[in-house]
Amino acid sequence: xxxxxxxxxxxxxxxxxxxxxxxxxxxxxxxxxxxxxxxxxxxxxxxxxxxxxxxxxxxxxxxxxxxxxxxxxxxxxxxxxxxxxxxxxxxxxxxxxxxxxxxxxxxxxxxxxxxxxxxxxxxxxxxxxxxxxxxxxxxxxxxxxxxxxxxxxxx
Amino acid sequence: xxxxxxxxxxxxxxxxxxxxxxxxxxxxxxxxxxxxxxxxxxxxxxxxxxxxxxxxxxxxxxxxxxxxxxxxxxxxxxxxxxxxxxxxxxxxxxxxxxxxxxx
Numbered sequence: 629x630x631x632x633x634x635x636x637x638x639x640x641x642x643x644x645x646x647x648x649x650x651x652x653x654x655x656x657x658x659x660x661x662x663x664x665x666x667x668x669x670x671x672x673x674x675x676x677x678x679x680x681x682x683x684x685x686x687x688x689x690x691x692x693x694x695x696x697x698x699x700x701x702x703x704x705x706x707x708x709x710x711x712x713x714x715x716x717x718x719x720x721x722x723x724x725x726x727x728x729x730x731x732x733x734x735x736x737x738x739x740x741x742x743x744x745x746x747x748x749x750x751x752x753x754x755x756x757x758x759x760x761x762x763x764x765x766x767x768x769x770x771x772x773x774x775x776x777x778x779x780x781x782x783x
Numbered sequence: 784x785x786x787x788x789x790x791x792x793x794x795x796x797x798x799x800x801x802x803x804x805x806x807x808x809x810x811x812x813x814x815x816x817x818x819x820x821x822x823x824x825x826x827x828x829x830x831x832x833x834x835x836x837x838x839x840x841x842x843x844x845x846x847x848x849x850x851x852x853x854x855x856x857x858x859x860x861x862x863x864x865x866x867x868x869x870x871x872x873x874x875x876x877x878x879x880x881x882x883x884x885x886x
Binding site for chain 1: 787805835878
């Protein structure tokens with residue numbers, strides 16, 4: 629059951645990673661490049677505002693699944709990291725914990741920034757909040773994958 | 784606009800409160816792993832607790848309170864840049880707090 633949830637947690641995290649990365653790149657590209665024809669230009673010219681609500685929903689879903697898995701991590705994975713003296717891996721997870729919490733707590737501000745019609749006074753906040761969410765998602769995803777590589781899927 | 788400012792206030796306060804919560808250990812409750820129970824106190828025989836859920840609860844409570852109590856006029860006067868500067872500072876504080884694991 630926990631292994632299935634861990635796989636689902638990872639799959640949702642992939643979807644979240646894709647959504648927030650597309651949005652962050654699209655929000656960063658100037659409007660006058662919107663007619664560009666190259667693959668990367670098209671990738672970056674995605675309609676960023678369309679990702680606001682999906683990112684919030686996916687983030688909360690991934691977070692809830694992570695919160696359910698957390699006690700198993702503490703009982704099964706953390707003692708192994710301590711036995712192997714993997715301090716950096718332990719610290720990386722501590723940061724994942726904080727980044728998840730701060731990420732979910734800033735979602736209301738992030739969602740308000742992306743709410744239509746977009747307010748010009750929040751252009752800077754919108755861009756930076758999106759990059760902050762992207763940073764937390766990337767960190768959490770990489771650390772999660774590293775820990776699965778160390779311990780394996782069996783929880 | 785009214786909802787907008789309340790959501791902003793929630794996030795600013797909650798990010799700040801979460802940082803203070805783990806730094807000063809202001810956990811609203813503790814979850815005990817071995818017994819699977821939630822308690823506000825620290826029973827001697829309960830084993831190791833998880834504080835993270837309690838820190839999150841503290842932050843959410845502080846955020847909701849601020850979003851309800853702080854007047855909208857005050858929130859509107861705040862710089863929009865605070866919406867990302869406060870979470871960025873909170874992430875940096877977490878990084879500095881946990882750097883001990885990497886030294």
